[in-house]
Amino acid sequence: MIGLNSVIQRKTGLADTEIDTNKVLMSVETGKYYGLNTLATNIWMRIERPMVVSDLINDLVESFDVSLEVAQTEVIAFLNDLKKNKLLEQIS
């Protein structure tokens, strides 16, 4: 499971495209498509390089009108979903 102290990064070799500025990803392993809304696309743009989850959440709290508590719950759930769909790598 990905938690606050995990280090994460996008998986390499994914297929992606943009529909009306929102990203759509596809894992070559699963062949399934995964659409990101505006906020999810914003998060995706931030995790090209390895990143500590708590740093990512702090950045998001600064950029968006969202409480730390809500950001932690929702971002961690989203990152775990990306991992489940083989789109995200948990480095540590």
Add this chain to the structure above:
Amino acid sequence: MNYYQYITHGLIVFSEIPLPELTSIKSEKADVLIRLGEVQRNPSSEKINGVCFQFNQNEFHLNIKRIASFYVKDGNEIVIAPHTAADERDIRLFLLGSVFGALLQQRNCFPLHASTVVTKQGALCLCGASGSGKSTLAVALEKEGFPIVSDDVTAITFENNRPYALPGPRRVKLWQDTACELKIPCSQENAIQKEVNKYNILIDPVERKTELKTIVIISTSNKENVDVQPVTGFEKLSVLIENTYRSEYLTNDQKKTHLQQCGLICNHVNIHQIKRPKTGFTLTQQIKIIKKLIKPKD
């Protein structure tokens, strides 16, 4: 060896067998060679739907019982091994359908399951499940002065990230009742298969590729009237994936290119969905809606 020479989907085809559905040309060089020969089965190949085999993204094998085995390689060669007593029309039906679909995919060309016409605003693709009436509507639109680009499968190519529809075979496949309704005569020699009530209607497809501007998805509903809705957001991507011809043949690597091409199309074209009643002849209404859709906005 003397080959029959044709052009279709933007490709110059040299063929050992005559393909009267395609437009003849004279050329020194071919993009695709179609020959008769032996087709080997590869035991390591992956099976799709029990009849086709995808070796890898450069090799494809399709075996149709009592008709022929086909082998497609590197997007430039098709080998046909006809089964004894097979009808030539049956062979051509699969060759120009599924086999060309796989060939186009090997060439990273986007095969859209659509009949396409040209309007002043660019190419307009008509998509929809078999029996939804895309060929019928294309023929009706041709009578209204919109020339046909391709029937059933339209190859989409990309230049400077813009999608273009390429002219396909010079025939439209129509069921007998629709041909009658459109006052088009059919004769048994033009039947697409022996004892099948579907006919090849010869047309004059446009000669050049046309920039793709509009896609219309036709489906049927239980309502009494024809209804039209715009398709937006991720839904656009879903309909493109759904309407990719023989998408089950795409390898995961080909899916990467395919997804990027879907994105280019989504960001460049308007997509609308037309729902028509299941029964009854509503062509006039559909044509009216389409003319309204392609009208330039002031």
